[in-house]
Amino acid sequence: MAANDYRGYLRNHMDMEHGGSRFQQPTQSAHKPLIFGTLAVMGLLQVASSVTILLHLTGYLREVDLPSAQPIEEVHSEPIIADAFRDIKKKERSRKKDQTPVAHLPVKTPMDFASTDSKVVTTIHWNQFHGTLTKVKYHDGRFVMEEQGLYYVYAKTCFRYAPDHASKKQDVSNVQLIQYIFHESHTQSKLKPVLLSKSGGTFNWSDPNYNMYCVQQGRSVRLGQSDGLFVNVSNSWLLDPEPEGTYFGVFKMST
Incomplete structure (x- = not known):
């Protein structure tokens, strides 16, 4: 009677282990897509972050270059030309005065x-x-x-x-x-x-x-x-x- 109980215990214990392994196997396979998805999302976020930084730097460089070029062409060009003409006229007056x-x-x-x-x-x-x-x-x-x-x-x-x-x-x-x-x-x-x-x-x-x-x-x-x-x-x-x-x-x- 005791032997039968022991064998029953062993059989039940073996079934529990096998049942546990069968229960854990579907759980591990379900986590793999989640991990890959998480990695993919992180990669996309890193790429998007890099693109954003690149665009920001490009825009920043343009913002730096444009203000330095615009005053020369649009703001300071007329005063420079006017100053040049004044210098020419001044030299002509000086030359005529010295003649x-x-x-x-x-x-x-x-x-x-x-x-x-x-x-x-x-x-x-x-x-x-x-x-x-x-x-x-x-x-x-x-x-x-x-x-x-x-x-x-x-x-x-x-x-x-x-x-x-x-x-x-x-x-x-x-x-x-x-x-x-x-x-x-x-x-x-x-x-x-x-x-x-x-x-x-x-x-x-x-x-x-x-x-x-x-x-x-x-x-x-x-x-x-x-x-x-x-x-x-x-x-x-x-x-x-x-x-x-x-x-x-x-x-x-x-x-």
């Missing part, structure tokens, strides 16, 4: 001097488009000063006569060729030209083919602002129209 007043003009052609009377003097007109005018104005045969100071004024006039090419047949056996340089002061209530210098002479041109004579003179003179200078000649109909032979000039030496 020395100077003028040199050749005779204006064609000339239409009708008078052949040696007693008549004529104001020469100059070609302002083929010379130099720096801080000196030109008007009606006159240099007009923009600055006061000590100037040197010079003039050269050439006269020539070739019977075969002359427009007038004239007796030049006793011809007077004189050059005058005049100064007009703007301080006078009525302009009265002052003769600065004259040069020339009386000539007997007996060569039947070609005759030529040049007068050149210069001197220093103190001039005020808006003062004028001009050149008169006698027998202007004999003036040489070549710019290398007849010209007028002035330049400032000191204040």
